[in-house]
Amino acid sequence: MWRGPRIAGRRLYVAQIAVLSKEGLSPKEITQEYESLTLAQVHAALVYYHANKDEIEAYLAEAAAEYEQLLVESREGKL
Numbered sequence: 001m002w003r004g005p006r007i008a009g010r011r012l013y014v015a016q017i018a019v020l021s022k023e024g025l026s027p028k029e030i031t032q033e034y035e036s037l038t039l040a041q042v043h044a045a046l047v048y049y050h051a052n053k054d055e056i057e058a059y060l061a062e063a064a065a066e067y068e069q070l071l072v073e074s075r076e077g078k079l
Contacts, residue, residue: 004059005048007041015056017045
């Protein structure tokens with residue numbers, strides 16, 4: 001589940017935009033994926049991400065670890 005700072009007036013999180021950017025999508029391509037976003041909102045989210053990169057990267061690493069743990073538990077039949 002996503003958490004952290006959101007884009008004003010939207011249900012999208014800055015971390016979601018950061019992940020799309022890290023996957024190689026340009027700001028314009030992100031607005032095409034999420035048509036309700038403006039280019040200015042995407043740029044603002046990316047500015048926030050870069051200004052708070054350590055915090056957001058820590059959250060993303062934690063989320064990835066939780067996902068991996070759930071996969072292991074699922075494979076072991078513990079879920």
